Amino acid sequence: QVSYSAAIHALGKAGRPKDALALFRQMRAAGWKIDPVTYATVIHLHGQAGQAKEAASLFRAMKGTGVRPSEGTYNALISSFARAGMQDQATRVFEEMVKEQEQGGEAAGGTAAAARPSAMTYSTIMHMYATSGQLPKVLETYKRMRRSGCPKDAPAYNTALSACVKLGQVGRAEEIFSEMRTDKVPPSGGTLKLMAGVFATQGREEEVEEILREAARKGLNLAQDVTYASAVARGYGIAGRFDLVPSVVDQLMATSPKSA
């Protein structure tokens, strides 16, 4: 039993999900008791393999044994539903998580603390709505995240920001960027790249320069980042400011070009 679990973990880690899951099925078929960590592992593996239904049925089995799923296990299930396009199921699990948190974890007689949605959970939900073009839902989830007491991080804001950019709400993206500051969440390199792209598509070169300076203050050499340069050059092109493109390329190539 212990060696089964250990082997499943090892195979999962070694990037052999199929073997891990095959072993898991043997373990179940043999009638062995499955420990919480193994449940979590195989739920993750199924999620990664795009097998949302299997992940869900294991999730139910896990809860049936009185084990309270960890936040990471909730997230794995939510993102596997999201990847499979099963939005309703994803939201249902998310709301269940929110409810768990409100009940303070008394519900299933569990011993562990209740799982609460983290920045990553909110981000996963926002990303799901973003890919299906539902910006209002993205923004609603974003507001819930801001109201919730969970620790926020840059990627969570980036998800909302990126959704606004992709769905054409550039003004809203700028608002989120400034809300990051009021919420005291430091922008990441990803945030700055997104915003540089936003400013470039509007031909706002001063703001693009300001982004570069802010990155420099954080020790980031964005000017020599290929994805930064492509985003900004493309943006300037969209803005019809082809005159600004050469300097972007020059700066990229200046001292240490990163790709060919």
Add this chain to the structure above:
RNA sequence: AGACGCCGUA
């Protein structure tokens, strides 16, 4: 500790 979300297009 690890796993799941953003980080130009695709």
